[in-house]
Amino acid sequence: MSTKPTPRIRVPGNAKAGEIIEIKTLISHEMESGQRKDQAGKTIPRKIIHGFTAAFNGKVFFEATWHPAISANPYQSFFFKAQESGEFTFAWKDDDGSVYEAKAKLAVG
Amino acid sequence: MALHKAVTRRDAFALPAIGAAALMIAPRLAHADAAAVEAEIRKLYADRKPTDGRIKLDVPQIAENGLVVPINIEVESPMTAQDHVKAVHVFADGNPLPGVLSFRFTPESGKAAASVRMRLSQTQNIICIAEMAGGALHSASANVKVTIGGCGG
Amino acid sequence: MISRRDFLQAGAAAAAFAGGSASLGRLAAQQRLGEAELLRFEPLGNVTLIHLTDLHAQFMPLHFREPSINLGIGEMKGRVPHLTGKDFLAHYGLAPGSAMAHALTSEDFVALARNYGRMGGLDRIARVVEAIRAERGAERCLLLDGGDTWTNSWTSLQTRAQDIVEAMALLKPDAMTGHWEFTLGAARVAELTKSLGFPFLAQNVRESEFDDRVFEPRRSFERGGVRVAVIGQAYPYTGIANPRWMFPDWRFSLKDEDVQKEVDAARAEGAGLVVLLSHNGFDIDRKMASRVRGIDVILTAHTHDALPEPVTVGRTLLIATGSHGKFVSRLDLDIRAGEIRDYRYRLIPVFSDAIRPDPAMAALIAAKRAPFAAELARVLGRTEGLLYRRGNFQGTLDDLFTDAMLAVRDAEIALSPGVRWGASLLPGQDITFEDVTNACALTYPNCYRTTMTGAQIKLVLEDIGDNIFNPDPYAQGGGDMVRVGGLGFTIDPYERQGRRISELTLLRDGRPLDADRAYVVAGWASINEDTQGPPIWDVVSEHLAHRKVVTPRPLGAVRLAGTP
Known part of the structure; x- marks a missing residue:
């Protein structure tokens, strides 16, 4: 089951200064809740992505903490007020210590 | 009659009657309740009392799929350095655990709005608390019905 | 005489x-009931809406x-x-x-x-539509199809709706929306909707990943000098009432705000008349009319209601056109300066003996049915009494289905979905394969056999009961109450979920249902993928082959209790 989680991002490439843009993200992940039992009746250990951050030019502007109630292949959408050109960095933190990253450029003009 | 029955007894497989009956009927795990949600909120904000208003909590009245329930939260705020939404927390009072998520916003967010998709194991209430930069707390709640479904129409 | x-x-x-x-x-x-009398209408104003809905692919009078x-x-x-x-x-x-x-x-x-x-027949409907267009001028008319059009006849099932889509094309609708259409599966719906020549409108269906629209939300038309905006609203609970696995990447919703956005956008574009082509069902539409501003007309569907006059909610007119081809609605509107100054309405009953068939449509129907003629006409039995389904609770046609499942699947209890479709049969009438399939032709027909405990059965009945009798229409989903065989119960619709169903009795021994005992249950139209068992029409056909003559019995197993 454990294929490497792959992020997908929808973010506009261009924006006007002061414009509020919507960013949509998805990442493939089973989000094993830690509440399910296997066929032998043993609890399947929890393995979720518990943290998400969105930064622009190195500064975090949105953060999310996710509990096991978040659906598999977690989706997160949020907003950003564009002021200058630069680069987004999105990071997902897995229970197992892995961090998955994605980047996107934004041109403001 | 024997033949009558024999002809179609080839099936073998048995599936629950209607809808996702299997899922919903599965032995109920212990689940959170209103008190558990309250305890979580107290951990964060002690005895500070939230007031209604400013939060638009958008959830379906009936979940199409209990495993993927869209939730969109928008808090009214100018999102300036002085006056913005700092955090939003969401709880569910009928899931195995009460916590669903927390968001942290900044003035750079532009807008205190975000969407995710959540799992709801049964019909329950969703409770949302927003913390403003000035310290004020606001809350909103909504019920989401989780149904076995079926029966066409 | x-x-x-x-x-x-x-x-x-x-x-x-x-x-x-x-x-x-x-x-x-x-x-x-001459044709002239049925079509008589004193025209009014500048725009005519013609509404058809919930045909359930019925070509023939019934x-x-x-x-x-x-x-x-x-x-x-x-x-x-x-x-x-x-x-x-x-x-x-x-x-x-x-x-x-x-x-x-x-x-x-x-x-x-x-x-x-009999009533209906798509060739008669074609005649009615053509007559309205001829009298009124096509440039003033909009023909709108509310959905549940493509499925639930044997020929539509066998052709994956090709027959009915081609027939409807002759009517030249201006737009449609849908519900049961989705049970053809996403790929087939995408294929068919692309080649219709008119838009399939649904503002409330989105891709499940990034929430992208699947269908056009609305379309503008110029009619009688008025810009008419038609917003499509598919059945919002399709993913609950029908098998979601058939359209796993589509998500349906019921949101006043989304409809309001479409209405506002249409007005901003200069619409003088805003129409919601809806498959919400009447009660949801009535509530929506009180919450969304600026809708002039809601063309309702889904709940199969036929009303001879519009219902008004504030400034919104609600039209209910019935089902199975029994009616065509004609609504003449006098639109001036972006509002309805006056209107005239007629729910035109399509009496099949009084209205001449349209020859082109009649020929197409005959051609489409020809390959299936022998199997459709096959007589399976005869009924001594009236067989019908529609109503909140069990009908005599449902008893035939549940009896068949109990006998053929050797079950103690049978469950049959409370769909609102299925033609009625008169006493003395032969029961043909077509009659049976008119009441069960759907794309997930497997008749399963399983066990459920008494507690599970009660839970299922309570769940379905709340989908019908929840006092908030927005919390209702699906059709009428599930039909049962081998089981008696009392229902108090006015109670809340968990307290509506009582006195569950296994009819075989007259004993109360035991919450912990497992019962053998047969049923059909499960929304679960990979449901095993023979198609329900085979089960009913086999039952009729043994039974030959059906004698409907009084409907007493479901008792109604409580006070409003």
């Missing part, structure tokens, strides 16, 4: 005539008994469309025994059905 005048005034006595001589009744019906029980809960109590029988007739001042009384209620159903003959 009775005169036209006699007949019109005879009222309920018409039934007596019909009892002795069907042919006399039919003849009288033809004289009395009998369809309207419900005798259709409870309104909460605010809907005692209000149309939750009036039936004599209450309905009194509300609209319809004479018992009249043609409209027969078309709209279950009163004296058998006698009047023999008298007035």
Whole structure:
């Protein structure tokens, strides 16, 4: 089951200064809740992505903490007020210590 | 009659009657309740009392799929350095655990709005608390019905 | 020979005539219900909306008994469309025994059905639509199809709706929306909707990943000098009521805000008339009309209600056109400066013996049915009494289905979905394979056999009960109450979930259902993927092969309790 989680991002490439843009993200992940039992009746250990951050030019502007109630292949959408050109960095933190990253450029003009 | 029955007894497989009956009927795990949600909120904000208003909590009245329930939260705020939404927390009072998520916003967010998709194991209430930069707390709640479904129409 | 005048005034006595001589009744019906009379309409204003809905792919004329029980809960109590029988007739001042009384209620159903003959037939509908366009001028008319059009006949099932899509194309609709259409599967729906030549509108269907639209939300038309915006609203609970695995990447929703956005955008673009082509169902539409501003007309569907007058909510007109091809709605509107100044409405009953078939449509239908003619006509048995389904609770046709499942699947309890479709059969009528499939032709027909505990059965009944009787229409989803065989229960619709169902009894031994005991249960139309078992039409056919003659028994296993 454990294929490497792959992020997908929808973010506009261009924006006007002061414009509020919507960013949509998805990442493939089973989000094993830690509440399910296997066929032998043993609890399947929890393995979720518990943290998400969105930064622009190195500064975090949105953060999310996710509990096991978040659906598999977690989706997160949020907003950003564009002021200058630069680069987004999105990071997902897995229970197992892995961090998955994605980047996107934004041109403001 | 024997033949009558024999002809179609080839099936073998048995599936629950209607809808996702299997899922919903599965032995109920212990689940959170209103008190558990309250305890979580107290951990964060002690005895500070939230007031209604400013939060638009958008959830379906009936979940199409209990495993993927869209939730969109928008808090009214100018999102300036002085006056913005700092955090939003969401709880569910009928899931195995009460916590669903927390968001942290900044003035750079532009807008205190975000969407995710959540799992709801049964019909329950969703409770949302927003913390403003000035310290004020606001809350909103909504019920989401989780149904076995079926029966066409 | 009775005169036209006699007949019109005879009222309920018409039934007596019909009892002795069907042919006399039919003849009288033809004289009395001439095509000219049925189509007569004093035109008004600049725009005409023509509405068809919930045909359920029925090409041919049929009998369809309207419900005798259709409870309104909460605010809907005692209000149309939750009036039936004599209450309905009194509300609209319809004479018992009249043609409209027969078309709209279950009163004296058998006698009047023999008298007035069948209703519907897509070739008759084509004639009605063409006549309206000819009289009014096509440039003033919009033909809108509310959905549940493509499925639930044997030929549509066998052709994956190719037959009905081609037939509907002859009518040249301007737009449609849908519900059961989605049970053809996402790929087939995508394929068909791309080649319709008119838009399939649904503002409330989105891709599940990034929430992208799947269908066009609305379309503007110029009619009679007015910009008309039509917003499509598919059945919002399709993913709950029907198998979601057939369209796993589509998500349906019910949001006033989203509809409001479309209305506002349409107004901003200069729409003088805003129409919601809806498959919400009447109660949801009524509530939506009170919450969304700026909709002029809601063309309702899904709940199969037929009302001879519009219902008004604030400034919104709600139209209810019925089902199975029994009616065509014509709404003439006088639109000036972006509002309705006046309107005139007629729910046109499609009496099959009175309206001439359109030759082109008749030819197409004949061609589409020809490859299946032999199997459709195969006689499986005969009924001694009236067989019908529609109503909140079990009908006699449902008893045939649940009896078949109990016998053929050797079950203690049978469950049959409370879909609102399925034609009625008159006493003495042969039961053909077509008649059976008209009540069960769907894309997930497997008749399963499983075990459920008494507690699980109660849970399922409570869940479905709340989908029908929740006092908030937005919390209702699906069709009528699930039908049962081998099981008796009492239902109090006015209670809350968990407290509606009581006195569950296994009819085989008359004992109360044991919460912990496992019972053998058969059923069909499960929304679970990979449901195993023979298709339900084989089960019913096999049952009829043994039974030969069906004698409907009194419906007593479901008892209604409680007070509104």
